[in-house]
Amino acid sequence: MVDVFSEVDEQLRAERLRSFMQRAVPAFIAALVLTVLVVAGVQGWQMYQSSQSAKASQGYQAAVDTLAKGDGEKAFQQFGDLASHGGPYQSLALMQQGGIRMDQNKPADAAALFDKAAAASKSPLVSDMASLKSAYAIMDTAPLATVEAKLTPLTAAGRPYRVQAREALALARLASGKTAAAKADLVAVANQIDTPDSARQRAQAIIALIDSGTGASIKALADQAKTAAPLPLPGQPAQQAPQGAPIQVQPEGAQ
Numbered sequence: 635m636v637d638v639f640s641e642v643d644e645q646l647r648a649e650r651l652r653s654f655m656q657r658a659v660p661a662f663i664a665a666l667v668l669t670v671l672v673v674a675g676v677q678g679w680q681m682y683q684s685s686q687s688a689k690a691s692q693g694y695q696a697a698v699d700t701l702a703k704g705d706g707e708k709a710f711q712q713f714g715d716l717a718s719h720g721g722p723y724q725s726l727a728l729m730q731q732g733g734i735r736m737d738q739n740k741p742a743d744a745a746a747l748f749d750k751a752a753a754a755s756k757s758p759l760v761s762d763m764a765s766l767k768s769a770y771a772i773m774d775t776a777p778l779a780t781v782e783a784k785l786t787p788l789t790a791a792g793r794p795y796r797v798q799a800r801e802a803l804a805l806a807r808l809a810s811g812k813t814a815a816a817k818a819d820l821v822a823v824a825n826q827i828d829t830p831d832s833a834r835q836r837a838q839a840i841i842a843l844i845d846s847g848t849g850a851s852i853k854a855l856a857d858q859a860k861t862a863a864p865l866p867l868p869g870q871p872a873q874q875a876p877q878g879a880p881i882q883v884q885p886e887g888a889q
Contacts, residue, residue: 694723710734725755745771762795778810797829817844
């Protein structure tokens with residue numbers, strides 16, 4: 635009897651195993667196929683993104699070369715085509731367009747392009763620089779309140795160009811006759827640890843002129859400071875490049 639029961643028990647175990655395999659194997663195969671498809675899809679998407687990034691890089695360099703040859707309008711169109719497709723070079727292309735319009739003495743158009751670049755960028759380095767350039771573009775023509783609205787957020791702690799934004803704010807207020815407020819901004823610039831030497835020297839020189847009451851010299855020095863700022867983007871030389879010069883900075887998403 636024991637042998638009979640053992641044989642029945644063995645048959646039951648075999649039947650259970652067979653039933654389990656019938657259910658598990660198809661599920662395992664389906665999971666394996668799904669994994670392969672997901673991996674292939676991810677790799678395909680990465681390859682597509684890489685090819686699109688390479689294409690955008692080539693288009694950006696072609697526009698930069700055109701600009702370097704002095705054909706601003708053709709370069710403007712090339713940067714516009716690049717910006718219209720989005721991607722990592724969109725903000726940089728818009729900034730280049732803004733620089734071209736500044737070279738053409740069209741500050742309002744330039745400011746609008748810089749604002750678009752700031753809105754399109756997810757990088758504080760790029761968006762804040764674009765906003766800073768926008769403020770400088772309209773500083774001589776727009777109401778002080780408009781310029782302050784652009785610059786004040788950029789002066790907050792942790793913002794990448796807070797020193798340059800504070801200097802620009804001081805220059806705008808100085809030009810509008812708000813000498814006390816301008817001096818307070820300049821004192822902040824001069825005392826901030828991470829202020830570049832050139833900006834610190836400008837701030838100290840203008841503060842000295844304010845204290846001496848030399849109005850004409852203040853305006854001349856302020857105009858000189860406007861020419862020197864904003865500071866170049868990362869990758870540019872320390873001396874300020876012309877507004878339409880190629881902007882050397884990593885596109886968004888690049889390592």
